[in-house]
Amino acid sequence: MSDHHPTGFSRWLFTTNHKDIGSMYLIFSFAMFLTGGFMAMVIRAELMYPGLQLIDPNFFNQMTTTHGLIMVFGAVMPAFVGLANWMIPMMIGAPDMALPRMNNWSFWILPFAFAILIGSIVVAAFGGGSAPNFGWTFYAPLSTKYGPPSTDFFIFSVHLMGISSIMGAINVIVTIFNMRAPGMTFMRMPLFVWTWLITAFLLIAVMPVLAGAVTMMLMDRHFGTSFFDAAGGGDPVLFQHVFWFFGHPEVYIMILPSFGIISAILPTFARKPLFGYPSMVYATASIAFLSFVVWAHHMFTVGLPLAGNLFFMYMTMLIAVPTGVKVFNWVATMWQGSMTFEVPMLFSIAFVVLFTIGGLSGLMLAITPADQQYQDSYFVVAHFHYVLVSGAIFGIMAGVYYWLPKWTGVMFNETLAKAHFWCSLVMVNLLFFPMHFVGLAGMQRRIPDYPLQFADLNFWISIGGFGFGLSQLLLLAVVWQACIQRKGKKATAQVWESAEGLEWTLPSPAPYHSFSTPPFIKAATH
């Protein structure tokens, strides 16, 4: 087949090509990452000094809410779907995704979903009422009885995001089940494919629950039901149960694909096969399974019975076992390897170290009596930003640098990329590490002002915030040079000296249509 390329605007609007859709997902995700990052910088600007300087408390709440929603649903999740679109067909020797038309649809829903959400914050910024201001967890009754009118836009937007994610997940599952090249057995699949398969199952299990939660909110707000209204015989705590039944698997949705990316990169630059491939697969599956029985560890202080608190505490701690298996396997992969430190490897090593820090503070939060002290403090903020920023997002960045030469056909500017790495690494720690201390000292999250004793650390946290945000412009510059200007020396098919896997058998840049005839896989490449 010739390398047929449709052109112009309709190419992007009507495309069913997995590489085009993957690129659009990644571009969209990066735009949302900068938008959510800008909101984070507004938050940090307000918190730089004690007292209220720049924005009023209600707008501050709108910023924390939309920052969280945009980063979770707009930046991290679409980035993973983008990587899945680009890489999964190439990794399993398929010509495209199994359901290409649905693939197009699941992407094009997203810009509309976020236009609705961001629209309400733009309107609010120009004085037109209030955008959602109840935190990204939108607890009832803040989001039901006391939610601003824009809450209905938010509900509709979450419905759209959910539909998009579900379609994306179904596509991934069908592709992996039905489109593997002959000889590509399940236990020969690259770990990125495995982690995405498990993530996709989590998505189709819990995104409908999120849709259910916002639907119940909508009915409570407008159709006279009382699911979450105590006055009508409902219960606001029920909202938290429904939300976190979705929410905890959701946080694994945001980390499992990163596990897969790291498991692809470490063997390449350590020049050793991945240590313990089967245990990695089983550990990922165990984490996914356990994610359904730990949700109430987000609710230790709502008044669960003692037996309930103990159950959720032990189950949560049990997750440390499969996660520990993964971390030790990564360390064992690097052990005595011939390591070199190209940019993807730097991000991957930073991921292993910093994700482990975030995991350990998670274990501290899992201890019920300790959680009574830590809950709703900056310690929690530090914990989930370590696992999401220096975990999930560093994983995404590692993956982007790893596969970028395969996508563009040119080697990216390594000096600039290394500058991006080191700036991000220093700034992310300056940003989030002191949050542990102010949190333990009692600083609450989600407040625009704080007692004077937290002033010095908050100043430095804000400096870290601005630094981390601005560092991302370096990533933009690297990607711009590689994708638009095509500057850099030509990349070989294998790109990295000892990269293994089907995607590296294709020329760089990967042709528009690949594997029209499936390759035959005789042995595992990992």
Add this chain to the structure above:
Amino acid sequence: MNKHTNQIAKHNPLPPRKKNLKLLVSLSGVVVGMFVFAIWGMPPFYNAICKLTGLNGKVIAPASLTDISANRSSQITDKQRMDQHLINVQFIADTEPNMPWSFQPDLRSVRLPTGEQKQITFTVHNPTDQDMVGQAIPSISPAQAVAHLKKIECFCFQQQPLKAGETRQLTLVFYLDKEMPSNIPTVTLAYKLFDMTKPSAG
């Protein structure tokens, strides 16, 4: 090449399109199932658990008759009087925003020894020119007290019809059982009144 084509044919017994659609349909089934579970499964299940464990102020069924008669007939000994302790019981009455009735307890609070029965009245008034029906929904806090507050008679067991302009006393008879934990000094019994009037035809 030929060998490969055979391998592919063996690999996919169904035509790929059909196979994909089959999987698509079953996965969509999971999605619909989870959505139904979230709205129609989780709330009833949660309520059942709360009723079972007495969590979150959910009302327990009225105390059984044998329980009440045992309480009434037993002679209170000095020992038992020693075991008794005084609890401050507060009453709160409130109406839903679109409910025009006025509704308040005739007594704001009462200090009551455990095991002793008490009758409390609430005054309710329908200021509108229409016959209406109301239903009060109770809530008890703290949650630990729920299992120990026993209602013998309560206006909240039934709907309350009131004629236009009518005022009425509503009765509540209850007691706190002796297992009431002594570390709870105050129990709050709150009622919220809802408009249950059926919209008239036409």
